[in-house]
Amino acid sequence: MHPMINIAVRAARSAAGVxxxxxxxxxxxxxxxxxxxxxxxxxDRAAEQAIIQVLRKAYPDHAILAEESGTHPGNDYQWIIDxxxxxxxxxxxxxxxxxxxxxKHRGVLEHGVIYDPLREExxxxxxxxxxxLNDRRxxxxxxxxxxxxxxxxxxxxxxxxxxxAYLGMFKELxxxxxxxxxxxxxxxxxxxxxAGRLDGFWELGxxxxxxAAGELLVREAGGTVTDxxxxxxxxxxxxxxxxxxxxxxxMLQAIRPHLNxxxxx
Numbered sequence: 001m002h003p004m005i006n007i008a009v010r011a012a013r014s015a016a017g018v019x020x021x022x023x024x025x026x027x028x029x030x031x032x033x034x035x036x037x038x039x040x041x042x043x044d045r046a047a048e049q050a051i052i053q054v055l056r057k058a059y060p061d062h063a064i065l066a067e068e069s070g071t072h073p074g075n076d077y078q079w080i081i082d083x084x085x086x087x088x089x090x091x092x093x094x095x096x097x098x099x100x101x102x103x104k105h106r107g108v109l110e111h112g113v114i115y116d117p118l119r120e121e122x123x124x125x126x127x128x129x130x131x132x133l134n135d136r137r138x139x140x141x142x143x144x145x146x147x148x149x150x151x152x153x154x155x156x157x158x159x160x161x162x163x164x165a166y167l168g169m170f171k172e173l174x175x176x177x178x179x180x181x182x183x184x185x186x187x188x189x190x191x192x193x194x195a196g197r198l199d200g201f202w203e204l205g206x207x208x209x210x211x212a213a214g215e216l217l218v219r220e221a222g223g224t225v226t227d228x229x230x231x232x233x234x235x236x237x238x239x240x241x242x243x244x245x246x247x248x249x250x251m252l253q254a255i256r257p258h259l260n261x262x263x264x265x
Contacts, residue, residue, distance in 0.1 A: 002126050004059075004103055008079075008113040009122060011054035012099045015047035015083050016117035019090065019097070023118075041091060044068055047083035051101060055079050067209045078104045082209040085114075086185030100187040102212035112213030114191045123191040123217055131194050131220040140223035140244040141196045146176040146254065149199040149247055152189040153182050156204040166204055168258035176254065190214020193242050194221035200243030200251050202228065208235055218242045226252075229259065 001009075022043050048068045055062065063074030066081040079101065084090055086097030095118050103111040114123040123138075125131040131138040143149055151173060156162045174180055181198070183189065186206055192198045194217040211234075215225045225242045227234035230252050234240040241251055 001124070002111060002129070005111050005113065005124050005126055007054065007058045008101045008103065008111060009115075009124065011051040012101055012113050012115040012122070013117075014050040014054050015099045016115055018047040018050050019043060019084060019099070020117055023090070023093070041087065043090070044084045044087060047099070048081060051081050051083055051099070065209065067207065076106045080104065080209050080212040082187060085187040085210060086183075089184045094184065096183050096185055096188065098185050098187045098191075100209065100213045102209075102216060104212070109212060109216045109219075112216035114187045114213050114217065116188060116191075121191075123194065123213075125194075125213070125217045125220040127216065127220070129220070131217045133191075133195055138194045138217070138221040139196060140193060140218065140221045141199050141247070143199050143244060144246050146173070146247065146250045149177045149250075150197075151177055151180045151243075151251070152192060152198045152201040153180055154184070154186055154189070154203040154206075155182065162204050165258050165260060169202070169255040172254050172258065173251065176250075186210045187214050190242055191217055193223060194218045196221075198243075200241070200247040202241045202251060202255070204228065204239045206238040206240055208238075210238075211240060215240075215242070224248050228252075228255065 045068050048066050061075045063078040064072035065078055082100040085100050090097045099115045101113045110127050112125045121133060123133050156166050186203055189201045190211060191214055193201050218225050223244050227237055228239040228241055241248060
């Protein structure tokens, strides 16, 4: 395993220790709102600091983009951190959340880690070297179309202006698949696509820390990730589709009638 992945794994485990320490007493946490349906607690911040401490010790000159503390300047390497993906689940005691850490070098994703501390599942990927769940190599499913496919999604809870268009997509995809799941952690949704537990995934309005590690996992597992128009602007827009090649293409075709300019870009 690449040395930088080892450091990211160590950082993810450090954050997970913080999350697990408080999981059975979330009612004691101080919780504030960052925006509509978007919450942060002292645990999010403590877990983020645990990650940054490990990364800074190993790579003091690297830049960081973190969900809670923002941008930390540095060199051509940038760590992208979501210390608790699935905060709402966590704060309700729902056992589905994760830690997500990715590393870019000059804008190119090089490494990614997503850790589910309750299931002790560590998803890792390195550009050109494949994706793993613990020690098992991952591959996306080879499904040829949407018939029988199981998809993941997330409602556009931060920007309700897109809800009608999104529900049109949801309805269209529901007609042609075996089902749609909305577990509440986008990072794990991407990891599950990479692991073949989901055939595809789409969501509107994600932030880069929500999907950076997951994007690399899907690509290294043989899948594809684009914006919702089939292009490469998902990092800017946060409107994203991931899946095996044929399922991804079928999803794009199914949702195309429900797109508008605001959603595309």
